[in-house]
Amino acid sequence: MTTARRDTYTPETLLTVAVQVFIERGYDGTSMEHLSKAAGISKSSIYHHVTGKEELLRRAVSRALDELFGILDEEHARVGSAAGRLEYVVRRMVEVLMAELPYVTLLLRVRGNTDTERWALERRREFDHRVAALLKDAAAEGDVRADVEVRLATRLVFGMINSIVEWYRPDGPDGRSATGQREVVDAVARLVFGGLRKAS
Amino acid sequence: MTTARRDTYTPETLLTVAVQVFIERGYDGTSMEHLSKAAGISKSSIYHHVTGKEELLRRAVSRALDELFGILDEEHARVGSAAGRLEYVVRRMVEVLMAELPYVTLLLRVRGNTDTERWALERRREFDHRVAALLKDAAAEGDVRADVEVRLATRLVFGMINSIVEWYRPDGPDGRSATGQREVVDAVARLVFGGLRKAS
DNA sequence: GTCTATATTACGATAGAC
DNA sequence: GTCTATCGTAATATAGAC
Numbered sequence: 514m515t516t517a518r519r520d521t522y523t524p525e526t527l528l529t530v531a532v533q534v535f536i537e538r539g540y541d542g543t544s545m546e547h548l549s550k551a552a553g554i555s556k557s558s559i560y561h562h563v564t565g566k567e568e569l570l571r572r573a574v575s576r577a578l579d580e581l582f583g584i585l586d587e588e589h590a591r592v593g594s595a596a597g598r599l600e601y602v603v604r605r606m607v608e609v610l611m612a613e614l615p616y617v618t619l620l621l622r623v624r625g626n627t628d629t630e631r632w633a634l635e636r637r638r639e640f641d642h643r644v645a646a647l648l649k650d651a652a653a654e655g656d657v658r659a660d661v662e663v664r665l666a667t668r669l670v671f672g673m674i675n676s677i678v679e680w681y682r683p684d685g686p687d688g689r690s691a692t693g694q695r696e697v698v699d700a701v702a703r704l705v706f707g708g709l710r711k712a713s
Numbered sequence: 714m715t716t717a718r719r720d721t722y723t724p725e726t727l728l729t730v731a732v733q734v735f736i737e738r739g740y741d742g743t744s745m746e747h748l749s750k751a752a753g754i755s756k757s758s759i760y761h762h763v764t765g766k767e768e769l770l771r772r773a774v775s776r777a778l779d780e781l782f783g784i785l786d787e788e789h790a791r792v793g794s795a796a797g798r799l800e801y802v803v804r805r806m807v808e809v810l811m812a813e814l815p816y817v818t819l820l821l822r823v824r825g826n827t828d829t830e831r832w833a834l835e836r837r838r839e840f841d842h843r844v845a846a847l848l849k850d851a852a853a854e855g856d857v858r859a860d861v862e863v864r865l866a867t868r869l870v871f872g873m874i875n876s877i878v879e880w881y882r883p884d885g886p887d888g889r890s891a892t893g894q895r896e897v898v899d900a901v902a903r904l905v906f907g908g909l910r911k912a913s
Numbered sequence: 914g915t916c917t918a919t920a921t922t923a924c925g926a927t928a929g930a931c
Numbered sequence: 932g933t934c935t936a937t938c939g940t941a942a943t944a945t946a947g948a949c
Contacts, residue, residue: 521914539824541741544942558915560944624739648909658911661900665892669904672876673869680868692865700861704869708908709848711858721932745925758933760926 524562524572527552531569532615540570540622567629574623574633577616580609581640595650596657602644603705606674607698611681618678641671670705677701724762724772727752731769732815740770740822767829774823774833777816780809781840795850796857802844803905806874807898811881818878841871870905877901 530552534543545566549556563569584590589601610617620637623630645667651657657666682691730752734743745766749756763769784790789801810817820837823830845867851857857866882891 537824538826539739539741541739542824542826545944546942554914555916556943557917557945561914565943624737624742626738626742656911657909658903658907661903661909662892662896665897665900666904666909668880669873669876669901670909672879673873676869676872676876679872692862696862697865700865701869703858703861704866704908705904706908706910707858708904708906708910709857709861709866709870710906710908711856744923746923754932755934756925757927757935761932765925 522552522554522558522562524568527559527562528569528572529615532573532619535570535573536615536618536622540566540619541626567627570619570623570627571629573616574620574629577613577620578633578636578640580613581606581617582636584609585640585643594656595647595654599644599647599651599657600702600706602647603670603674604698604702606644607677607701608694610674610677611683611694611697614678614681614683621675621678641667644671673705674701722752722754722758722762724768727759727762728769728772729815732773732819735770735773736815736818736822740766740819741826767827770819770823770827771829773816774820774829777813777820778833778836778840780813781806781817782836784809785840785843794856795847795854799844799847799851799857800902800906802847803870803874804898804902806844807877807901808894810874810877811883811894811897814878814881814883821875821878841867844871873905874901 531543531548534547534551538547543566545556545559548566548569549559552559563572584602584605587601587605590598590605592598593601620633623633623637625631625634645663648657648667648670649663652659652663677697681697683694684691731743731748734747734751738747743766745756745759748766748769749759752759763772784802784805787801787805790798790805792798793801820833823833823837825831825834845863848857848867848870849863852859852863877897881897884891
């Protein structure tokens with residue numbers, strides 16, 4: 514409740530700046546000089562808050578992963594028919610992706626050059642498998658088409674969802690509304706479960 | 714017909730090596746040292762064939778773009794109902810993506826730090842618009858659902874298709890068959906047009 | 914917490930011999 | 932066409948003053 518002016522950086526506030534730069538220039542394409550310019554402080558000041566570039570990346574992808582795994586613990590993802598749980602998870606994935614856009618964006622661009630990146634890739638795979646199991650159950654319960662292999666379908670659905678980071682931008686400060694969050698969630702749910710073809 | 718030993722590099726053969734390294738380490742994460750190690754020749758020998766790193770990137774993304782735009786010139790993409798042309802283009806996009814996997818992979822990872830990258834992004838946008846126009850026509854002809862906006866649907870479908878580069882790997886030399894090309898094309902067509910839900 | 918200055922390493926690219 | 936040697940720059944990170 515202190516009216517403390519937050520003019521000085523913490524690892525967290527620094528992270529929001531760094532993540533933005535990482536997204537614009539790519540993680541490898543971003544130097545500490547770039548970060549210091551964007552943050553308005555010197556390189557060595559950044560080292561006061563974090564041990565280096567990689568810690569910033571680790572904090573960012575950790576946040577994204579925690580949010581995604583959190584979905585699987587929510588009640589609607591644990592009770593009911595597999596098809597119902599699957600649809601809930603798909604919708605929530607889209608919501609989390611938009612709510613944590615910069616962090617998820619970074620997570621999805623990780624390639625595996627460093628330990629941090631390899632750890633992130635492994636956790637992503639684990640999440641994928643959890644959702645694939647859900648789809649498998651839905652297929653076993655007869656609610657999902659059987660002419661597309663479960664693993665393949667999971668990958669393609671993830672592809673559609675994850676691609677949202679390539680173009681979605683939240684509403685600007687001018688109030689000009691971009692594509693609404695609700696509209697995106699509904700569109701994904703419709704296309705994933707019903708496809709493009711007109712419902713007959 | 715000369716039985717010439719191809720032991721020396723040309724810009725083209727060097728490209729296949731470079732693209733592989735770019736994909737593994739990321740373009741920004743790849744140094745000329747990495748390339749020289751992978752190619753088995755020295756850094757300066759690489760400069761004999763190409764002017765630098767960026768030329769290799771330009772050659773790679775150009776190839777991918779040429780193949781993609783080529784689809785739109787094919788007969789089945791120009792005649793018939795919009796829905797039919799759209800399905801043809803979707804299937805061919807998947808085929809081209811798998812046939813030119815490394816080049817398309819690189820194209821899709823371009824971020825926009827250099828002139829070459831910005832040029833690639835612009836051409837990609839142009840291709841997207843061409844396909845969006847096709848989907849718009851299909852909607853006007855009543856063959857595509859009207860409750861998802863055309864621009865949004867196009868983006869999501871592209872997302873699904875493009876995501877294939879994240880996991881598809883052609884059959885290994887050991888003959889062990891990964892997911893078949895035909896299977897992927899069919900799966901994408903089924904999901905894009907029919908969705909996950911069981912056909913009633 | 915922030916700065917200037919700097920150590921050290923790696924990078925892209927070139928020169929010139931073979 | 933390929934090499935070794937090297938130039939100039941930019942990178943990550945640290946030292947130490949304020």
